[in-house]
Amino acid sequence: MAQLDNLEKPRNNSIKKDAASERKLNFLEKLYFPEILKALAYTFKQMFKPRVTMEYPEEKWDPPAIFRGRPVLVEDNGQERCVACGLCARACPPLAISMQASETEDPKERYPTFFEINMLRCIYCGLCEEVCPEEAIVMSKDYDITFKSREEAIYDKSKLMIPKEELKERLDYLKEYRNRQFGQFWNFPEENNIHAVRPRDENWDTGLSLVDMLEEKNAEDTKSKSTN
Numbered sequence: 178m179a180q181l182d183n184l185e186k187p188r189n190n191s192i193k194k195d196a197a198s199e200r201k202l203n204f205l206e207k208l209y210f211p212e213i214l215k216a217l218a219y220t221f222k223q224m225f226k227p228r229v230t231m232e233y234p235e236e237k238w239d240p241p242a243i244f245r246g247r248p249v250l251v252e253d254n255g256q257e258r259c260v261a262c263g264l265c266a267r268a269c270p271p272l273a274i275s276m277q278a279s280e281t282e283d284p285k286e287r288y289p290t291f292f293e294i295n296m297l298r299c300i301y302c303g304l305c306e307e308v309c310p311e312e313a314i315v316m317s318k319d320y321d322i323t324f325k326s327r328e329e330a331i332y333d334k335s336k337l338m339i340p341k342e343e344l345k346e347r348l349d350y351l352k353e354y355r356n357r358q359f360g361q362f363w364n365f366p367e368e369n370n371i372h373a374v375r376p377r378d379e380n381w382d383t384g385l386s387l388v389d390m391l392e393e394k395n396a397e398d399t400k401s402k403s404t405n
Contacts, residue, residue: 234321237321238320239318240318240320242346242347242349242350243350244316244318244320245301245302245303245306245316246301246316246317246318246319246320247296247299247301247316247317247319247320247322247332248294248299248301248303248305248306248314248315248316248317248337249314249315249316249317249319249337249338249339249344250292250313250314250334250337250338250339251312251313251314251315251338251339251341251344251348252338252339252340252341253341256283256288257288257289257292257313257334257338258311258312258313258341259276259288259289259292259311259313259314260285260286260287260288260310260311260313261276261277261278261279261287261288261289261292262278262287262310262311263276263278264308264309264310265304265305265306265308265309265314267308268304268305268307268308269304269305270300270302270304271298271299271300272298273294273295273296273298273299273300274292274293274294274295274305275292275293275295276289276291276292276293277289277290277291278290289334291333291334292333292334292337293331293332293333294331294332294337295330295331295332296322296324296330296331296332297324297327297330301316303316306351312348312351315344315347315348315351316347317339317344317347318347
């Protein structure tokens with residue numbers, strides 16, 4: 178059978194003793210005892226170092242603000258921030274979120290009559306948090322979740338709503354994370370809208386590109402420095 182020319186021939190064969198890539202072992206290395214003693218010495222060295230393992234569940238880990246635990250609804254002034262826009266349900270890859278919208282006389286106009294998350298389906302991806310325009314659903318620090326039945330894994334509003342004071346660390350992180358680009362132009366006060374951290378700025382011009390906004394910001398900074 179003719180050998181194909183497009184196949185690369187092996188350059189080194191470890192079976193051959195004269196292979197160029199084969200390292201020569203001395204007598205002690207062939208016995209392997211020095212390497213075993215080195216491994217044992219390293220093991221005993223690590224045994225007497227301070228322990229860093231937590232005694233769970235007596236000791237529980239406090240995650241940082243960037244941690245994505247179970248999703249929760251933000252409770253603001255006794256009611257949910259959610260306006261039942263349905264973006265989180267559309268963005269959820271495993272289709273774990275379901276809701277039903279209804280109208281209200283509040284300025285936010287809409288609210289969810291029911292809001293449920295199937296925690297057996299949730300993959301903690303955070304896409305619901307990313308697409309929410311009102312920062313009404315965020316990823317919490319809660320990671321210790323257990324169920325005794327499938328019914329218990331369906332979280333409704335009573336289990337999902339958490340006061341915004343308890344989620345302050347995560348909300349502050351989201352402001353810094355999301356407004357890193359636009360924070361150099363506006364300060365996003367919460368007082369201008371009762372449910373959204375993003376302001377309905379009268380000077381907002383959607384026709385401006387990022388370059389135009391940078392030029393306007395530099396012009397404003399130059400003008401303010403000259404007046405001072």
